[in-house]
Amino acid sequence: MAEHPAYPVGLRLSGRRVVVVGGGTVAQRRLPALIAAGADVLLVSPEATPSVEAMADAGEIAWQRRPYADGDLADAWYALIASSDPAANAAASAEAERGRVWCVRADDADQATAWTPATGHSEGVTVAVLTTEARGRDPRHTAAIRDAVVEGLRDGTLVAPHHRTRTPGVALVGGGPGDPDLITVRGRRLLAEADVVIADRLGPRDLLAELPPHVEVIDAAKIPYGRFMAQEAINNALIEHAKQGKSVVRLKGGDPYVFGRGMEELQALAEAGIACTVVPGISSSISVPGAACIPVTHRGVAHEFTVVSGHVAPDDERSLVDWPALARLTGTLVVLMGVDKIGRIAETLVAHGKSPDTPVALVQEGTTAAQRRVDATLATVAETVRAEDVKPPAVIVIGEVVTVGPAPAP
Template sequence: MAEHPAYPVGLRLTGRRVVVLGGGQVAQRRLPALIAAGADILLVSPEATPSVEAMADAGEITWERRGYADGDLADAWYALIATSDPEANERASAEAERHRVWCVRSDDADRATAWTPATGHSEGVTVAVLTTDAKGRDPRHTAAIRDAVVEGLRDGTLVAPHHRTRTPGVALVGGGPGDPDLITVRGRRLLAEADVVIADRLGPRDLLAELPPHVEVIDAAKIPYGRFMAQEAINNALIEHAKQGKSVVRLKGGDPYVFGRGMEELQALTEAGVPCTVVPGISSSVSVPGAAGIPVTHRGVAHEFTVVSGHVAPDDERSLVDWPSLAKLTGTLVVLMGVDKIGRIAETLVANGKSPDTPVALIQEGTTAAQRRVDATLATVAETVVAQEVRPPAVIVIGEVVGVGLPAAR
């Protein structure tokens, strides 16, 4: 008989019986999607992987610890046959045929009545890819197509026209430490859908070049302040554009809530009645040290890490940091925005008991092509910053973890 392509269809399995035969790796991969579909799942298998067993312990599936028996598929709507016993697979497949149960076989797709497509999800859309040529069926090829489509939907490079009215508002998006690949999937998608982007200097600037021509990009540092404070002017710009019915993205470096004034902007938008979404970002406090080969914690070296702002010196009356207490900690200290104050910070830590030999690393332009790492100690860091011409933005790591990283990563 001539081979015909499979007919694609979406099964609605909520509350309906699904039988899975075999508790190995195939079941481990397929069960989460069946659970998410709301299926009433019976697993029949003498044994199971730890992950599958955990699903049974959590009550997500019912597990009967035995081999397949005739009649197991009588009340099923859908069956997944994935045992290591070819004879049991053949008998179960024949039963599925008798009862007209859609049946997937992991050992012999050609003898199955259904195939599992390579699937992915993005914002309410399910992408399912099936090959049309049974003889040339290659699961790696279908998975690659699935990945390409889903990634395009997620990062905004594959944008379908919206046939609905978008709700105007603001998204506070954490852009990550600088590398454009380190923004979250949701953040990148919102960027692709924006009408206006108000960007910080420390945001991932390379992403702005990918925006469509109609998107208005505003440099937050160049917003006219006039009689307003800088932050107040930015808040007003966000409110103004959103109230014009536009989708606005406030693109910030790192995470909006880690020294990013994200809460101030959210409060202003809330008071103005403007809907706002907050999209967390990867903080430079952990990602930049990691990119430079430094773990902020390490077994037997540091059991805690503390992140502080160094934008005001320890002896400044505006400082809210308890520097004497920090000097007594044995873990890692990460200082953001502290390049020009690091001399006084080091002096304060040493004066309060920190060893002058404590290692220090300064990572400038972390995660970008211009990244460089400069090492020192608390005793030498002030002169090292001057001699090596270290400039902001830079993340400063203080502690024994500085010596843990591989030299090749520096």
């Protein structure tokens, strides 16, 4: 049989008996996929790893705690032979051959009637990579091929266009804090499939250069506003392109719902009867401090962190932030969009009880090649911002966690 390549096929095991002999690490790796396939799994093994035992305790598999015995494969459609007893493996394999049960042998591929491919999944597609010969098989090579294909499908670098009619609509995609590698794999895939991308200034701009030539890229900051407010004009652009039957991605910095007006856009699309998918993004409120070696929480230092918008000053009547309450908190305060207001924010916090010596860090252009960190205190931060010429976008972290990590490079 080794002279001929294996014939690849997908097994539909839902509701069908599968017998697994051996409860070790091989079974631990293979059982989740069998359970996900809906198989009626019987494990035959005197013992099992804690993870396999947990599957049995949860009722996901049936477990007979004993060695293999002839007849265990009766009524089985598929068998996985993976015990530590070579004699039991050989006997079970022989029973599978007699009963015409497709059988995988973990210890001896030459004696198996089936081989398990290296598999991965991406948006409803299963990728299975199988070595064509039993002898000289290299599982690490097949796994590497599998990983490369799946990663390419997920991140959009391996483009496989849908040839059936696509349903037009809009995806609100959180692009993350700036580094193009920090967008989610789903967000990157949707970008690769888009007809139109309407991008924010703070979105990961490097991703736009990777788009195919036919994709129309629109800078949201340059949409003509006319008699409309900026956000209304963006909403109208999303609706207009979607109604033309196009797949539209609204690429936003960070997460669409963290000071990103994502809900306003979703509501406008819903009122226009346009389908919308929301893809969360990594928020700069936690990722940018992390990239600068600042944990927003740390054991024994901070048990909570609060994220606030600093786009209006504390004394502005439009402010919805309870600054006196924030001054009383002992945890971490993360301020977004607050570079030009940080002086008044610091004064307000100190006026309501925060120590002037409270550490402050400003992380500019976080996660990008231009990232820099500037440290200060509430008493000195206003002057430091002026002296160091700190510019937006910058994330401001206030609290003792600023001093936890390694000292910032000069």
